[in-house]
Amino acid sequence: MTRLSYATFGAMAFAMTAFPAFAGDPAAGESAFTSQCQNCHNVTNDAGEVLAGRPNMRTGPNLYGVIGRQAGTIEGFRYGASIVDAGEAGLVWNEDDLVPYLLDPNTFLRETLDERRARSQMSFRVRDEDTARDIIAFLTQFSEVEDDDAEEESEG
Numbered sequence: 001m002t003r004l005s006y007a008t009f010g011a012m013a014f015a016m017t018a019f020p021a022f023a024g025d026p027a028a029g030e031s032a033f034t035s036q037c038q039n040c041h042n043v044t045n046d047a048g049e050v051l052a053g054r055p056n057m058r059t060g061p062n063l064y065g066v067i068g069r070q071a072g073t074i075e076g077f078r079y080g081a082s083i084v085d086a087g088e089a090g091l092v093w094n095e096d097d098l099v100p101y102l103l104d105p106n107t108f109l110r111e112t113l114d115e116r117r118a119r120s121q122m123s124f125r126v127r128d129e130d131t132a133r134d135i136i137a138f139l140t141q142f143s144e145v146e147d148d149d150a151e152e153e154s155e156g
C-alpha cells in the first residue's frame with residue numbers, strides 16, 4: 001500500500017467511525033457528486049491522481065482536501081472576489097458552513113461577508129440538506145480532518 005493510498009484509507013476509516021450518526025452517507029454522496037458536481041469539479045490528489053470525477057475538469061476548483069481548507073485558495077483557479085474575501089476573513093470549510101453554501105452559495109456569501117452585493121461564481125444549488133450532508137460525507141474521505149475538529153463538531 002502506498003503512502004498516499006494509506007492516507008486515503010485512514011481518512012475513510014476515520015470518516016466512518018468518528019462522525020456522529022446524523023452525518024451524511026458517503027455512498028449516497030458519491031452518486032450525488034457524480035450526478036450534480038462532476039460537471040464542474042473533480043477531486044485530484046497532490047500526486048495528480050483523479051479520485052472522483054473526470055480529468056481536466058477546471059470549471060470549478062479541485063475539491064481534494066476541501067474540508068478544513070481556507071475558502072477560495074486553490075492555486076491557479078480564478079475565483080470570484082467574494083469567496084476569496086470570505087476565506088481571507090477566516091472562512092475554513094467545515095460541514096456547518098458547507099451545507100448552507102451548497103444550498104445557496106450567493107446567500108451564504110452575502111451573510112458571511114455581511115455584504116448585500118457579494119456573489120458566488122458557482123451557479124448551482126443542492127436541493128435539500130440531506131443530499132448536501134451526503135456529499136460532504138463523501139468529500140470528507142478526501143480530506144484530512146483533524147481529531148480536534150471532530151471533537152469540536154460533536155460537542156457543538
Ligand code: HEC
Pocket residue numbers: 033036037038039040041059060061063066070071072073074078079080081083093098102119120121122123124126135
Ligand atoms: C456549474 C458548475 C458547478 C457545479 C455544478 C458545482 N460547482 Fe462548486 N463551484 C463552481 C465554481 C465556478 C466555484 C468557484 C466559486 C467562486 O469563485 O465564487 C465553485 C466552488 C465550490 C466550492 C468552494 C471551493 C473552494 O476552494 O473554496 C465548493 C466546496 C464547491 N464548489 C462544491 C460543490 C459541490 C459539492 C457541488 C455538487 C453538489 C458543486 N460544487 C457543483 C462551479 C460548480
